[in-house]
Amino acid sequence: MLFYFVVSVLIAAVFCYIIFFVKNSLQKKEISQWTVKLQTVGTDQQKQYEKSVVKYQGKLISFANLLKNHEFPSHVFGFMQDQTIPDIWFKLFSFDTNSTILRTSGQASNMEALSRQVAIFENDKYVRKVNVFNSSTAKSAAVEFNIDLQLDSKIVDYIHGVDMLPLMGIQNTVSPSDQGILAQGDGSTGKMITVFDFSLNPEVIGRIDQENHTIDLDVPFGTDVSRLQPLVAISPGARVVPGSGVAEDFSNPIVYTVTAGDGSAQDYTVRVNILSGESSSSQIKPGYVAAFLVVVLILIVVATVLIAFFVFKRKITERQNKIL
Amino acid sequence: MELDRTIAIAVIVCIILPVMYFLLVPEYRTFKKLQNEIAQKEAEYNAQFSYYAEVTQKYFELQGRKEDLKKIDDALPETPNLGKLVYYFQKAASENGMVLGNLSLSSSPSGGSSSGGIKQVIFALHLVGSYKSLGGLIASLERSSRIFEVTSISFGGAGTSQSSSDSNQFRSPETYTFTMQVRTNSY
Numbered sequence: 001m002l003f004y005f006v007v008s009v010l011i012a013a014v015f016c017y018i019i020f021f022v023k024n025s026l027q028k029k030e031i032s033q034w035t036v037k038l039q040t041v042g043t044d045q046q047k048q049y050e051k052s053v054v055k056y057q058g059k060l061i062s063f064a065n066l067l068k069n070h071e072f073p074s075h076v077f078g079f080m081q082d083q084t085i086p087d088i089w090f091k092l093f094s095f096d097t098n099s100t101i102l103r104t105s106g107q108a109s110n111m112e113a114l115s116r117q118v119a120i121f122e123n124d125k126y127v128r129k130v131n132v133f134n135s136s137t138a139k140s141a142a143v144e145f146n147i148d149l150q151l152d153s154k155i156v157d158y159i160h161g162v163d164m165l166p167l168m169g170i171q172n173t174v175s176p177s178d179q180g181i182l183a184q185g186d187g188s189t190g191k192m193i194t195v196f197d198f199s200l201n202p203e204v205i206g207r208i209d210q211e212n213h214t215i216d217l218d219v220p221f222g223t224d225v226s227r228l229q230p231l232v233a234i235s236p237g238a239r240v241v242p243g244s245g246v247a248e249d250f251s252n253p254i255v256y257t258v259t260a261g262d263g264s265a266q267d268y269t270v271r272v273n274i275l276s277g278e279s280s281s282s283q284i285k286p287g288y289v290a291a292f293l294v295v296v297l298i299l300i301v302v303a304t305v306l307i308a309f310f311v312f313k314r315k316i317t318e319r320q321n322k323i324l
Numbered sequence: 325m326e327l328d329r330t331i332a333i334a335v336i337v338c339i340i341l342p343v344m345y346f347l348l349v350p351e352y353r354t355f356k357k358l359q360n361e362i363a364q365k366e367a368e369y370n371a372q373f374s375y376y377a378e379v380t381q382k383y384f385e386l387q388g389r390k391e392d393l394k395k396i397d398d399a400l401p402e403t404p405n406l407g408k409l410v411y412y413f414q415k416a417a418s419e420n421g422m423v424l425g426n427l428s429l430s431s432s433p434s435g436g437s438s439s440g441g442i443k444q445v446i447f448a449l450h451l452v453g454s455y456k457s458l459g460g461l462i463a464s465l466e467r468s469s470r471i472f473e474v475t476s477i478s479f480g481g482a483g484t485s486q487s488s489s490d491s492n493q494f495r496s497p498e499t500y501t502f503t504m505q506v507r508t509n510s511y
Contacts, residue, residue: 002333003332010343013340013348017343017347020351020354020355024354027355027361028358030362031358034362034369037369038365038372042376043376046379046380049382050376050379050383052386053379053386056396058441059400060396062400062511063471066442066471066509070471070473073462073477074459074463077458077459077462080494081459086492090479091478092477093477094475094476095476097473160459190384190388194380194381205374
């Protein structure tokens with residue numbers, strides 16, 4: 001009995017090895033297929049789109065950074081025009097826009113004038129800190145000075161007088177912040193569905209044919225297609241009916257109508273294909289399948305060996321009976 | 325016969341152990357490793373697929389905002405357009421009642437500092453005019469579709485001003501000379 005058991009274990013071990021060997025070969029093939037797929041993911045056109053999007057992304061970030069405190073010099077200049085007293089003469093303004101610091105150098109008619117000017121700066125709500133460096137008195141009693149002003153960031157709201165530097169906005173430039181793009185009826189002509197997918201697990205992404213205006217989706221076996229809520233992205237300025245996120249019955253093809261800002265419309269036919277049970281079962285993790293196969297094979301082998309053993313033993317008994 | 329079987333069992337067990345240790349276990353480990361690799365590749369593929377879908381969507385969003393993009397392109401052009409800049413400075417100065425006496429390029433695009441793909445060009449403008457005109461010019465530069473940043477202003481010799489030191493420097497209607505450093509960028 002033990003002998004046959006040991007033999008069956010050996011056979012099972014060899015079988016398992018063969019199964020894993022074959023399975024590994026198949027997996028290696030699958031990996032190379034995925035590698036090829038990965039290399040080909042994204043069409044040439046999509047890669048061009050990517051370049052363009054990445055370029056503008058970088059540009060927008062740089063643009064936003066440059067716009068920060070962009071109006072600093074003009075407001076500071078206006079502020080200094082208002083705050084400078086008669087006996088002070090500035091020779092240089094140096095603007096550090098990022099840290100809102102104004103470095104100045106100049107001449108005061110006397111030390112009293114300089115101290116009055118510094119006091120004015122110190123008491124001003126737009127000035128956070130005043131540093132006076134190198135004030136030196138010349139023979140004519142004039143005082144050369146260097147003053148650094150750490151200004152409050154609100155200085156960019158400072159309005160000098162009423163006519164000199166009025167509100168100097170840059171309203172004609174685009175805000176880098178991401179604004180909504182679903183403005184409607186703006187005269188734009190785009191009427192494309194750019195993304196159509198179902199937020200299932202895993203996510204089902206629609207294959208959009210922009211020539212034939214069809215969208216195909218394959219959902220897993222067992223998915224209830226009578227109430228699916230698609231996520232639909234369309235051209236800016238356009239509208240889509242039925243809307244994005246609205247539950248629809250996809251048992252039969254559904255027509256989605258995209259209307260551009262200029263009123264022209266385009267229909268897209270959406271077809272949902274439910275994958276068969278076999279196909280769906282392929283989504284079961286390969287590890288479970290392999291383990292299941294191994295167990296079944298071991299059981300088969302053990303059963304075969306046991307049957308063979310009992311048949312063989314019966315024959316031997318019969319032979320011994322005959323001899324006796 | 326019994327002895328032969330015992331020996332056979334021992335021999336088979338001796339075969340089973342190396343078969344399991346040297347063949348089966350390594351093959352199983354490879355199997356698990358490959359399984360993980362497939363899962364990774366699949367996840368990577370799905371991520372890439374979603375990425376390109378999103379990029380396509382963003383591209384069309386950008387296409388719908390061409391006018392805004394044009395403004396950004398104007399603010400950060402591909403090339404410094406030095407010729408246009410010189411003309412612009414000349415025009416802006418005269419529009420604000422100043423005379424552009426001299427213009428020098430302090431830092432060229434190749435020699436200038438750059439950060440995040442931005443190339444900086446710094447000009448030194450030598451101007452003649454009043455303080456009021458200077459304020460107007462600074463405002464004009466800030467309002468321009470191209471981004472300009474005034475980095476420093478040096479005010480003309482104090483000699484003439486000190487004669488009228490009882491009045492505010494910036495409220496003086498007299499004409500002075502200024503040197504203004506202006507930084508602009510290209511992408």
